Amino acid sequence: MKRRDFLLKSSQAAVFSSLPWSFYGGFFQNEIKVNQVLGIDDKHLSKSEIPLEMDTLSAFQQMKSEAKQEGIDLRIVSGYRSFARQKAIWERKFKNYTKELSAEGAVQKIIAFSSIPGTSRHHWGTDIDLIDGAVTRPKGDLLLAENYHGNGAFCKLKTWLDKNSERFGFHLVYTDNFDRSGFQYEPWHYSYKPKSLTFLNIQQSENYRKSWEKLNFEGKLVLDSEFMNNYFEKYSLGINPSLMPS
Secondary structure, eight states: OOHHHHHHHHHHHHHHHTSOHHHHHHHTGGGSOHHHHTTSOOTTBOOSSSOOBHHHHHHHHHHHHHHHTTTOOEEEEEOOOOHHHHHHHHHHHHHHHTTTSOHHHHHHHHTTTOOOTTOOGGGTTOEEEEEETTSOOOSSOSOOGGGGSTTOTTHHHHHHHHHHGGGGTEEESSOOOTTOOSSOOOTTEEEEHHHHHHHHHHHTSHHHHHHHTTOOOTTGGGOOHHHHHHHIIIIITOSOGGGSOO
């Protein structure tokens, strides 16, 4: 590389590294489409076993490599989740819960942990659920808070992530902050901030809402405008403040 080109690239890198996180949401805006936020279009994803947004995958691989030096085997048990997959999860729960509850009651029970189809952060390819593959897996559901604290199988993993994940751009999404609204605490769910900010910005746009309203899934009829406005405020934005647009 010629010296002049090197100096130019170095100066550009310095400028970008000094920009606030809010800039990145606008800078990458044109790269990401509404259908990718909805989980319908996956062209921005890697072709890996668990598809991820390309920059997210690169950052994860770096984090995984460093964790390995501490005897931790970072494993993704859930990464990208398409609209179709989220719809199937939602409708299975909706059918089960409406055997005993009203449609409205079923929805309230589902959204304690599961997103409404088309609104999940897992649609973006920037969010991952993590376990430690180096330890004996606990019986039953892996993604329980008790597995990440005290004597839980993944407590070493959680301690390491608390100390190191943000150096790689990954932030815990649903914290145990008492004042946080929305989904329940998920010590396993991390988001790659440099790209998820962009997806979140688009999710708050009018174009996104118009596109979401065209989607169909069982139980949607009870999700009126008032409910969805509250949902986007309390659930989509009920996240770690570090992942919020500034």
